[in-house]
Amino acid sequence: MAHVTRIKVRGYHLDLYGHVNNARYLEFLEEGRWSWVEERGDLAGFMKGGYGFSVVNININYRRPAFLGDELEILTSLKSLGNRSGVVRQVVRMAGTDTVVAEADVTFVVVSAKTGRAVPLEGEVRGLLAGLEADRSGEG
Amino acid sequence: MAHVTRIKVRGYHLDLYGHVNNARYLEFLEEGRWSWVEERGDLAGFMKGGYGFSVVNININYRRPAFLGDELEILTSLKSLGNRSGVVRQVVRMAGTDTVVAEADVTFVVVSAKTGRAVPLEGEVRGLLAGLEADRSGEG
Amino acid sequence: MAHVTRIKVRGYHLDLYGHVNNARYLEFLEEGRWSWVEERGDLAGFMKGGYGFSVVNININYRRPAFLGDELEILTSLKSLGNRSGVVRQVVRMAGTDTVVAEADVTFVVVSAKTGRAVPLEGEVRGLLAGLEADRSGEG
């Protein structure tokens, strides 16, 4: 089951065309990921270990516009986890429906604050990701 | 030759880690596209014809972080133009160098304000895109 | 009693110094006002009547920084309502405490979409503001 974060579209989210701006969706997705990691992951362990997430690619499809007052759900789950990077699957849809507004694959690495470099996703680090990995899912 | 827009990294562009936030890059890219269309395209013709651009996909790679005071160049050019959609190639690099900070393919359609639907990129619409098409380039 | 909206500080809210950026607080305040008007006001009546709120002044004090993970409450209430403008009082504080992070007076007028001009806050318009006026309070 994907983690769900809810956001209501406000006037300051909109742009020229009266729908949510492209860049703003990336903040919605980031909100979803923070909420997901907080609930299912080991954020404290990550910080204590001196690790951080670093996004290396976002591939986002904008399916249909969202307007003022729309209630959105951001569904977040782990799509895959390799030795060097993982992919988070995120779907933005109209709350309580199957209508997809946007969907994205977000590829991340784990960076050591000490070296500033990506670390292999094994050993201690893999352990810190276990909670998210248990959450792996198909399509949100 | 790609169109070039320059942006200097300020404190309000940064996030938790002291580097430019992922979502902010999408605003940098949008700034680059507006500037490009304004200079090379026929924005007046577009508006007069009741057409607008609508982004349907952004695929962005984050190559290395940008920090306070960094001077960035956004290079924008047309990568391809089909019958239903086009792809804009955008590269963010450290000004005056070949160091790539981020790079993105931005896929767009042209929407008619009257119908709210994507229109074929032919006839009048294709003509309005001619200035951008002349600007087609390899890799920025 | 002031209306309360809760926001948790995320990485994308922060700036150079690791605390919530000045401009972002204005989005927090706007979120609070939308939520307040939605709950206590007559937003449907406003839109039906062709009216909109327009902010003419914001006077905000930044009392102490907010950091990653802080849970904030935005308290929103009507401070005063004159014949031409009103003042919304908003206080951002650490959730469940009296610690004030920021506080603002937001002065607004009501604008007619037809004329684009501010209208007197009387008659029909005053009636639409009744729900908010009932909510007038001292200090949030």
Next chain:
Amino acid sequence: MAHVTRIKVRGYHLDLYGHVNNARYLEFLEEGRWSWVEERGDLAGFMKGGYGFSVVNININYRRPAFLGDELEILTSLKSLGNRSGVVRQVVRMAGTDTVVAEADVTFVVVSAKTGRAVPLEGEVRGLLAGLEADRSGEG
């Protein structure tokens, strides 16, 4: 003479009503202040000395909306400098005209990174502010 920064209004600056959003103006003002300090101040000396600016109050009047394509000038100058705080005067106007879009007084203190506390604006710190002080002006 006030320092001048130019910004062109883009689609992502706008909100629900098709004009520049209230919060976005604070980013425009911050852009103006960074540019001003960079040109007239001693940013390097500030950072070397472990000092930073901290905004404690912003009082902004929104005079008239700005729309897509408008070219704006942000005029920035020092309004006053006391022993504990200073006030920066910023005016946003339509480029090349006297038409004021917004105007703000921004009150700041200087904070020591070591102590996290505001320091008196005297001695070494006052010296670092000399370039900005020379720039003091009436109304931009």
